[in-house]
Amino acid sequence: xxxxxxxxxxxxxxxxxxxxxxxxxxxxxxxxxxxxxxxxxxxxxxxxxxxxxxxxxxxxxxxxxxxxxxxxxxxxxxxxxxxxxx
Amino acid sequence: xxxxxxxxxxxxxxxxxxxxxxxxxxxxxxxxxxxxxxxxxxxxxxxxxxxxxxxxxxxxxxxxxxxxxxxxxxxxxxxxxxxxxxxxxxxxxxxxxxxxxxxxxxxxxxxxxxxxxxxxxxxxxxxxxxxxxxxxxxxxxxxxxxxxxxxxxxxxxxxxxxxxxxxxxxxxxxxxxxxxxxxxxxxxxxxxxxxxxxxxxxxxxxxxxxxxxxxxxxxxxxxxxxxxxxxxxxxxxxxxxxxxxxxxxxxxxxxxxxxxxxxxxxxxxxxxxxxxxxxxxxxxxxxxxxxxxxxxxxxxxxxxxxxxxxxxxxxxxxxxxxxxxxxxxxxxxxxxxxxxxxxxxxxxxxxxxxxxxxxxxxxxxxxxxxxxxxxxxxxxxxxxxxxxxxxxxxxxxxxxxxxxxxxxxxxxxxxxxxxxxxxxxxxxxxxxxxxxxxxxxxxxxxxxxxxxxxxxxxxxxxxxxxxxxxxxxxxxxxxxxxxxxxxxxxxxxxxxxxxxxxxxxxxxxxxxxxxxxxxxxxxxxxxxxxxxxxxxxxxxxxxxxxxxxxxxxxxxxxxxxxxxxxxxxxxxxxxxxxxxxxxxxxxxxxxxxxxxxxxxxxxxxx
Ligand code: SF4
Numbered sequence: 001x002x003x004x005x006x007x008x009x010x011x012x013x014x015x016x017x018x019x020x021x022x023x024x025x026x027x028x029x030x031x032x033x034x035x036x037x038x039x040x041x042x043x044x045x046x047x048x049x050x051x052x053x054x055x056x057x058x059x060x061x062x063x064x065x066x067x068x069x070x071x072x073x074x075x076x077x078x079x080x081x082x083x084x085x086x
Numbered sequence: 087x088x089x090x091x092x093x094x095x096x097x098x099x100x101x102x103x104x105x106x107x108x109x110x111x112x113x114x115x116x117x118x119x120x121x122x123x124x125x126x127x128x129x130x131x132x133x134x135x136x137x138x139x140x141x142x143x144x145x146x147x148x149x150x151x152x153x154x155x156x157x158x159x160x161x162x163x164x165x166x167x168x169x170x171x172x173x174x175x176x177x178x179x180x181x182x183x184x185x186x187x188x189x190x191x192x193x194x195x196x197x198x199x200x201x202x203x204x205x206x207x208x209x210x211x212x213x214x215x216x217x218x219x220x221x222x223x224x225x226x227x228x229x230x231x232x233x234x235x236x237x238x239x240x241x242x243x244x245x246x247x248x249x250x251x252x253x254x255x256x257x258x259x260x261x262x263x264x265x266x267x268x269x270x271x272x273x274x275x276x277x278x279x280x281x282x283x284x285x286x287x288x289x290x291x292x293x294x295x296x297x298x299x300x301x302x303x304x305x306x307x308x309x310x311x312x313x314x315x316x317x318x319x320x321x322x323x324x325x326x327x328x329x330x331x332x333x334x335x336x337x338x339x340x341x342x343x344x345x346x347x348x349x350x351x352x353x354x355x356x357x358x359x360x361x362x363x364x365x366x367x368x369x370x371x372x373x374x375x376x377x378x379x380x381x382x383x384x385x386x387x388x389x390x391x392x393x394x395x396x397x398x399x400x401x402x403x404x405x406x407x408x409x410x411x412x413x414x415x416x417x418x419x420x421x422x423x424x425x426x427x428x429x430x431x432x433x434x435x436x437x438x439x440x441x442x443x444x445x446x447x448x449x450x451x452x453x454x455x456x457x458x459x460x461x462x463x464x465x466x467x468x469x470x471x472x473x474x475x476x477x478x479x480x481x482x483x484x485x486x487x488x489x490x491x492x493x494x495x496x497x498x499x500x501x502x503x504x505x506x507x508x509x510x511x512x513x514x515x516x517x518x519x520x521x522x523x524x525x526x527x528x529x530x531x532x533x534x535x536x537x538x539x540x541x542x543x544x545x546x547x548x549x550x551x552x553x554x555x556x557x558x559x560x561x562x563x564x565x566x567x568x569x570x571x572x573x574x575x576x577x578x579x580x581x582x583x584x585x586x587x588x589x590x591x592x593x594x595x596x597x598x599x600x601x602x603x604x605x606x607x608x609x610x611x612x613x614x615x616x617x618x619x620x621x622x623x624x625x626x627x628x629x630x631x632x633x634x635x636x637x638x639x640x641x642x643x644x645x646x647x648x649x650x651x652x653x654x655x656x657x658x659x660x661x662x663x664x665x666x667x668x669x670x671x672x673x674x675x676x677x678x679x680x681x682x683x684x685x686x687x688x689x690x691x692x
Binding site for chain 2: 007009010011013014051053055058059060061062063065078080081082083
């Protein structure tokens, strides 16, 4: 198993009531699968035009790369809500 | 040519003679520059010499609405002001929400140009075709809420929209703002210019209609656009822009202790959930806005009980983060003081943060500060300095001069002044988003996150950019600036713009329905033209490439902690972005455009 920290900021923090949680995941899990898991757990629509986004280790990845991106032990995933306008 | 949206006239006021004239606004100018920011820049370019002293009668206050200002569409609240800034010494464009812009259009004017200096303290009252110069000698030192109330009572016009300046403007605060009801022309010191003109306020009657080209189509567009804005900006309604505080802190890009760090250990008590639980009273909306992003907050207990204001992200990030203050009650109280005195909250936070750092480093002493101990995190000192600045007394009278003047009088402290071209930073750490560094550097008015191009979304969420990469940032910043250039010329709030198709690939028929002319395919070219014109003005005022750099701290000190630890920009790295930006703008290596209407020529050519 690998341990991945999932952090929340913006609306996701309000909706989960959490700043962060650590998940134990299968070693070959992709970012795509983790996002599906989060979408199921919290009724989100990340990656499907919803208002929440994920960053892997502080960087955004193009949607088409999620399925080929395997998570590593110690990775950090940040879930944030859309930001618009300064 | 236009069958709606515009009124085709501007009101020119000569304060010295207490006279006014009404002039046509040529269709060709509106076609080229759209309205608002673009047309105001045009009149500035035409009407102001290169060496005008910002506080002299020769300076002008050029207010312009856009074709959508005041129309029955979402958030048609915006109008623009161009003037020469006493904070930066150069061209300033600044915008405000509120009712004054919409009502000016109802009164029959697209723009209001104020010239000269009055021989007595007065305020202007516009109602039903009349322009009155009314005595304001009893109002001068009233704070802004009291002045607005008094002007309404004096004119027996309880529903008039009023913009007014506060005591700070008369006490030579170079970043004094103009309060427009409870909104403001915040940045750059337009309020100080108004005080130099001895103009306390402008009141505009609410009566009148604005024609539109196709009222039936506007009626159709409104509900769908309002619904879209409400749904897509739900977080803005719930939390306002302060929703970004925890996000920026999480990314290590928050504005902390005069930009010495990107992570603030006190961010939790400034963040949206804490603020909503402990301080929020309600959301409030600007004119015709379905989003209502302003968060009206009050302090319910403790020494600051009774303070009420609506701090936005930038205010929280400057009065809070930059000053190291984690007490949100103090941010509410500081914001309220700024509104009452009429002070830009962002600049004042940055100036106080600078003073705190200089004091901690021994560059200012108790003798300089009149006995005040300036330490990061001391909320009482932050509030006391705002009071001193607003009143023009003590150490505050020095801080009220702003960075450009402080750099002249206190050159040994210049390293700690976080500004570009004299305008203080916004609340984003540029070492955490390299695009933001370029935005601060190349913005038409100094370090500004809006006019400069707000890169955060693209750098963070699209997957197209690495926020620590240089490549592509010139293109990104140019595109965002051009977009903002036309948005600021329309007369709507940027938060709702996409609900009407106003993106960097504009769509829809809103402008056709409003004006009878389909501007939509040309909007990005117009935005580009506005930026070219503004740069031409700046070059005329002495701005060159050397002024497009950030303070040395950004180029020499890596961020010390957090997710962006170790990140910094060297001048060489910054040059890569700046060169790309100039090349795409077809400016030469000194940052000089070929000609102000180059955008127009390019459009005609192809
Ligand atoms: S979104 Fe906010 S700032 Fe914009 S018009 Fe609405 S209330 Fe005003």
